[in-house]
Amino acid sequence: MTGKGRLGTWISVDGVEGTGKTTIATHLAQILPVEPAPEFSDSVFGSALRGAVAASPHYISSSPLGQSLVFLADFLEVHASSVAPRLDLGVSVVSDRGYLSKYSYQEVVLSNTLGPMPTRRLLDEIFAHLPSPSLTIHLTAPESCLYERLLSRDGHCDPARLAFIARAAAANKAHLARTHVLHAVTIDTNQRLDDVLREVTDVVRRRL
Template identity: 30%
Template sequence: MTIQPSSDRKHGLFVSVDGPGGAGKTTIVRHLAQMLVAQGEHVCVTAEPSTGLIGALASQLTETVTGNALACLYAADRYHHVETEIRPHLKSGHIVISDRYIASGLVVQRFDGVDPVFLWQLNEEVERPDLTVILEADPHVIAERLSERGPHNRFQLAPDSSHVEVRYYRDATNALVDAGFDVLRVDCSSRPPEQSAAVIRDRLKTLLMPDEVLT
């Protein structure tokens, strides 16, 4: 989804939003995009798996392919996603918001027992976001939300999947911080999605300021 109001931005900004299933990623991303458009920004909202050929294949095979093979397929989609969609929109001055990105790549295949070191190596050359947002929530809250909506994939079928996923995201967040990523943690346990989006928007304001204003 690409929305293009009037703006004279010459350099894009890349924001990724990740977090456990049930944290409200898609709703928060939608609110964030609307807020940024209201500010006059060019916004491109995208997601992973991507809508490209590799992403479509990854989505199709998620329920049947496991382990390293699926991890490699998702990583291939991520690199292709960057090359064919994210970078072109950044070059045209868009703020690109990706619903799932590298943090999810460090988490999801761990449910299949894939080594976190291997997952990091698969993803270490991918484009770094200007801001990596990690949505956090109490695992009991997430489990209740998943119970109400139903699981979206096989990784959410285990009774304790929410607790495990929260722990995996904590590990991924620590790895990204240690690697120098600009990470923003947003607690979504009780905060309405529009308020979570506002927290991200406010953080982005500092990245959108001209250098001369910051100095």
């Protein structure tokens, strides 16, 4: 299924850490007729997940599979409770860390436990029950640029974090290359912020 048959337009802003997803999603919601989707749902388990991530962002469950399923279940809930109802009313929605990010991040996490192909089969089955966004904004940037941004933002960025980011970036590109359900535009954010915002805004305005 795709989001094309709905009245509203679902925009998903995706990319690895440091590419500027939140900055761009916030900008779009401020200057265009689109409403932001929440990162976590308002359900009981969504609220619990929000608190768990705030307390320990890299450890939620002793089971890697259980942890991934929790994140994916709440993303499905976010779509069902916050995205789909607004789309059906003709309201356009922008998601920060949406469809592509959720798929690729969990692919990297689960591949170590399940193996690459079983992981893709599992994720493909889960995502088959979720309509795809009308437009995916796929943000990229060179590793050196991401390192500097994360170091400035968080005060740290060790080799293990960079290695995970590189795997997630590769998973994003691989998924876009093999999928037929995502209409994606890739934008390099290693340029002046004003130029990036102008480029993204033009792309989204045309889609709306």
